[in-house]
Amino acid sequence: MTRLRLLVPLLALCGCGGPVASLWLRVEAPLQVPDAADGVWVKVSRVSDGAVVFEDARTLAGKPFPATLALTTENALNLEPEKVRVEVEARRAGALAQPWARGSAEASLREGRVVEAVVKLCDCPGEG
Amino acid sequence: MIAGELPPPDPDLLAARQAYEQARYREVLPAVERALSHPLPDAERVQAHALAAMTYAAFDDANAAVRSYREALKVDPRFEPPMSVSPKVRALFEEARRTMPVVVQLPPAPPPAPGVPVWQRPWVWVVGGVVLGGAAAGVVYATGQRVPAGTLGRGVMQ
Numbered sequence: 001m002t003r004l005r006l007l008v009p010l011l012a013l014c015g016c017g018g019p020v021a022s023l024w025l026r027v028e029a030p031l032q033v034p035d036a037a038d039g040v041w042v043k044v045s046r047v048s049d050g051a052v053v054f055e056d057a058r059t060l061a062g063k064p065f066p067a068t069l070a071l072t073t074e075n076a077l078n079l080e081p082e083k084v085r086v087e088v089e090a091r092r093a094g095a096l097a098q099p100w101a102r103g104s105a106e107a108s109l110r111e112g113r114v115v116e117a118v119v120k121l122c123d124c125p126g127e128g
Numbered sequence: 129m130i131a132g133e134l135p136p137p138d139p140d141l142l143a144a145r146q147a148y149e150q151a152r153y154r155e156v157l158p159a160v161e162r163a164l165s166h167p168l169p170d171a172e173r174v175q176a177h178a179l180a181a182m183t184y185a186a187f188d189d190a191n192a193a194v195r196s197y198r199e200a201l202k203v204d205p206r207f208e209p210p211m212s213v214s215p216k217v218r219a220l221f222e223e224a225r226r227t228m229p230v231v232v233q234l235p236p237a238p239p240p241a242p243g244v245p246v247w248q249r250p251w252v253w254v255v256g257g258v259v260l261g262g263a264a265a266g267v268v269y270a271t272g273q274r275v276p277a278g279t280l281g282r283g284v285m286q
Contacts, residue, residue, distance in 0.1 A: 022275040023285070024275060024278070025278070025280075040280060042280075042283075044285055053285040053286045054283055054284070054285045054286065056283060058280040058281060060279070060280070061279075063279045067278070067279050067280050068278030068279050068280060069278040069279075069280040069281065069282070069283060070275045070276065070277050070278045070281075070282045070283070071282070071283045071284070071285050072275065072282070072283075072284055072285065073284065073285035073286070075285065075286060078285055084285070114275050
C-alpha cells in the first residue's frame, strides 16, 4: 500500500496518466485591439455527444489578431475518431464585438500530435 | 636483582649486570651493546635496556636514560623497574613512560546490518520510483510535441 501511494503521485508527476494531444487554435479577425475587440471566448465540445470539454473567455491583453491558444487533453474520449468542435467569439467588454465575430471549426485530435484549428472571423459571405 | 628474578643467561648481558653491580659503570654500556647486537628473548632485551638506562642515569645523562627506558617499554609495555631503584632513576622511568607514544585502540567496526534484501529497503523504492518517473517523463517529453503557449495562453480540455 505504501508503494502504491508512492507510485501514483510519481505517475501523475511524470505525466504518465494517459494519452496527450494538443490543439493549437488560431483565431483570425479584422478587428482592432482593443478598440473593436478586447477578448476572445472559446468553447470546445465533442461532436458526438456535445460534451463541453473547454470553455473560457480570454483577454487579448492588447495583442492584435491573430490570437492563438494552446489546448491539451489527456482524455482519450477527445481523441480521434472523435471530433471536437471549436466555437470562438471575439468580444468587446464581454459582448460579441460584431454580429459576424463568431465562428467555429472542427478538428480531430491525435495522440502525441499537435492539431491546428483555424477560425476566421470575417464579415465575408460564405465564411465564418 | 635489577630487572627480573631470573639471572640472564646471555653472557654479555650477564657481564653488563655484574659490571653494574660492582659499580664498574664504564663497562656496562659496551656489554649492553654487545648483548643487544644479537637476538635476545624479550625479557633479556628489557633487562639490557634497563641496565643501560640505570647506567646513563649514573652518568647523569638523563636523555639517554629516558631513551633506554622507552626502548624497554617498547619491548614490554608492562615493564616496571625494581622498587630498589633510586628516586632519580624512578623519575626518569616515569618520564619515559609518560612520553611514550600513545597507541590508540580503535573500536572494532560495527557488524554489518542484518541481511535485509535490497528490495525490502524503503529507499530503494523511493530512488527507483524517482528514476523511473524521471525516465518516463523524459521519454514523454522527448517523443511528444511540445506546444508553446499562445497569445491567449494555455488551456486544458477535460
